[in-house]
Amino acid sequence: MSSIPHLADQVPGSSERSLRGRVPDEEWRTRVDLAACYRLVAQYGMTDLIYNHITAKVPGSKDHFLINPYGLLYEEITASSLLKIDLDGNIVGERDGGYGINHAGYIIHSAIHAARHDVGCILHTHTRAGITVASMKCGLAPLTQPALRFYGRASYHDFEGPAVELGEKERLVADLGMNNVLILRNHGLLTCAPTIAEAFLLMQRLETACKIQVDLMSSNAELVEIPPEVREKSAKVFSPPTVVKEGAEGKLGDWNGMREWKALLRSLGRRDPSYRE
The missing domain is CATH 3.40.225.10 (Class II aldolase/adducin N-terminal domain)
Structure with a gap:
């Protein structure tokens, strides 16, 4: 019988690699709200597979934003899996889990x-x-x-x-x-x-x-x-x-x-x- 990989092995930012406590509190709250927004867009049937974006400005920053990793379904997005990028689309700080973004x-x-x-x-x-x-x-x-x-x-x-x-x-x-x-x-x-x-x-x-x-x-x-x-x-x-x-x-x-x-x-x-x- 074939085994099914655990979600934590597939999705960057799972609970085993949580950013909670590793980013400022205001950024974490924004991450949670943005992850919720991705899930709600999926729940309300407004997705296009892994495409499109919802972005949110990182509190306290003028040019840093949070975005979905390119390859995850909206229903997989978590607060920790969101990537922080600059206006040129460069990933800032965190690892990208091998996904990157859709430039x-x-x-x-x-x-x-x-x-x-x-x-x-x-x-x-x-x-x-x-x-x-x-x-x-x-x-x-x-x-x-x-x-x-x-x-x-x-x-x-x-x-x-x-x-x-x-x-x-x-x-x-x-x-x-x-x-x-x-x-x-x-x-x-x-x-x-x-x-x-x-x-x-x-x-x-x-x-x-x-x-x-x-x-x-x-x-x-x-x-x-x-x-x-x-x-x-x-x-x-x-x-x-x-x-x-x-x-x-x-x-x-x-x-x-x-x-x-x-x-x-x-x-x-x-x-x-x-x-x-």
């Missing part, structure tokens, strides 16, 4: 991290619904309440082929501007935010809006349009910051996502707490 795919992330100092996390996906909407001339249409969360707040970047040319960085950053959502034409979706929680929740909601749009447009039913004034009103209600003060109206509460994020971490911990290793 070609990191073009997008390094461009945004270098230009947007307000961004702590960047999430990029190649989902079926996301690519479908990104390939529609209309883009994300203001047809539903979920889509209106991004009304006037989503940027677009034309497809230039696989993102391997350094010259594309400048155009990509210019197209994103100060928005936190970028629809990459014929390619996929990207969200960025100050925190990992916000970047994930933006992507989950954007993915939901895309799925609904694909369903609607494939139904061949006559669609009900939302009047422009209602679109504007809805976008303002959804727009951050949305901290409600006593007696305030027209906002939906604190939008930093911590309520949802804490609930998601509880759920993830019940399913598989190994991301914390």
